Amino acid sequence: MILAKLAYKSLLNRRASVLLTLFTIAISVMLLLSIERVRIDAKSSFSNTISGTDLIVGARTGDIQLLLSSVFRVGHTNNGVSWKSYEYITSQRGVKWSIPISLGDSHKGQAVLGTTLDYFSHYRFAKKQNLTFNKGHPFAAINEVVLGSEVANKLGYKLNDSIVISHGMGNTSFHHHDDNPFKVVGILNPTGTPVDKTLHIPLAAIDLIHGGKASLKHEHEHEHEHDEHNNLVGHPKQITAFLMGFNSPLYTLQIRRNINQYKPEALLGIMPTVTLKELWEMLAIVEKILLLFSAVVVLISLLGMLTTLLANLSQRRRELAILRSVGARPWHLFTLISIESLLTTLLGCLVGSVLYYLVIFSAGGYLQSHAGISVNITILSYYELGLIGVIMAAGFIIGLIPATRAYFYSLSDGMSIKA
Secondary structure (H helix, E strand, O other): OHHHHHHHHHHHHOHHHHHHHHHHHHHHHHHHHHHHHHHHHHHHHHHOOOEOOOEEEEEOOOHHHHHHHHOOOOOOOOOOEEHHHHHHHHOOOOEEEEEEEEEEEEEOOEEEEEEOOHHHHHOEEOOOEEOOEEEEOOOOOOOEEEEOHHHHHHHOOOOOOEEOOEEOOOOOOOOEOOOOOEEEEEEEOOOOOHHHHEEEEEHHHHHHHOOOOOOOOOOOOOOOHHHHHHHHHOOOOEEOEEEEEEOOHHHHHHHHHHHHOOOOOOEEEEOHHHHHHHHHHHOHHHHHHHHHHHHHHHHHHHHHHHHHHHHHHHHOHHHHHHHHHOOOOHHHHHHHHHHHHHHHHHHHHHHHHHHHHHHHHHHHHHHHHHHOOOOOOOOOOHHHHHHHHHHHHHHHHHHHHHHHHHHOOOHHHHHOOOO
């Protein structure tokens, strides 16, 4: 206890250098915990890019290719799904809801997605969060469009602006559908998913801009609301893919098997959660890089602490010699220096943990809206506590180096006057 009290007062006496060392360790602990939290939650959020969807159905291709084209708008499928097959499959027992999607057009490099009003009701992201509107409302007419948040911000669109859709998914298009402009009626809140980079139009409008029989004119204003909803859907020849939700997981497995064995056309049904995990495994190098970065940060901070301790030790030779002169044994000095390094590391870990929570709390909303990472603010897990324990142990071991040097200091070494 006496040595611990002496170590505490010694740290207070050298508070400037100690605070610098403590701050370095705190920053490293904060970065380590933050990177670890982002790594874990990024993996979880990646798996929840689309949530609450039991099956994605499209033309038979690779599982990952279908996922990338239908969810991430990356690449495209060579074939589509006939509307007849869509209606037949979605009419099966156990189907709770379905969302047809049609891709292939764009606007200034941003994907255009044709769908139905069910998209805004049943599409989920992150932890089954539903889509919400920052401004406006879902499309209610065939010539209306709903923008993702990034599209609106990047291109500077606001409600009631007019937009012209282009054929093809590239940044440059040689065919614009100028005769069928769309009016912006809604802008979605940020989700951190590909939804933010997408323009949403009625499914029937896809058929219209490619020469279908539909019309932008309000020819059927006298029809019932149900019929107006059907006019937004239309009867396209084919769609890119469709999403499905079921009343029970048993229906998911049964209908998936039936889809993969469907004879009228070659179709593929994938479970997005499973395929997303497979895709993340292909990107495992990202996790390894983050872990390596964390280890380097901690190593640098510990080496900084060692440098500070050794520098202070050279300045404390007279102090240690005086302690020897009043009866302190070499092992007393060894223990004193060890306790000081341990206290510094402990305080650094505590401060770093507090900073970690402040950073996660303040940056959580930004990460969700701009990176799609849903950060969980929870107590430190056993794994994270283990990481702090490793830092404590490493700090103690680092402290043994100057402690050992202090052990071998002689009494005359500190008391003699050197030029």
